[in-house]
Amino acid sequence: MADAKAEVKTARQLLDDVQKAKADAIAKEDVLLKQLREDDLVLVKKLIIEHRFTATALRSTFAASKKAATPRKSTPRKKPK
Numbered sequence: 001m002a003d004a005k006a007e008v009k010t011a012r013q014l015l016d017d018v019q020k021a022k023a024d025a026i027a028k029e030d031v032l033l034k035q036l037r038e039d040d041l042v043l044v045k046k047l048i049i050e051h052r053f054t055a056t057a058l059r060s061t062f063a064a065s066k067k068a069a070t071p072r073k074s075t076p077r078k079k080p081k
Helices: 002-051 055-062
Strands: none
Touching: none
16 A cells, blocks of 8 residues: 555656656747747848849748639520510
8 A cells, every 4th residue: 555655656756757848848939949949040041142032032932822713604695585
């Protein structure tokens, strides 16, 4: 009986340790993503200047392409008798 309580306590401690490690990993990931974003933004700015991209050229590149609307089917007009 005492062994079962020791196992539960150990399992609880292990769970707590895993949860703390997970929280630390998430925090570290957030910091690294922010740093990577800043580095990538510097690179993008450098490339825009280097290739002399304009706002119009960039906007048209990233704009969602619109699909051509399917034409409406019109019903034939009835001829008067």
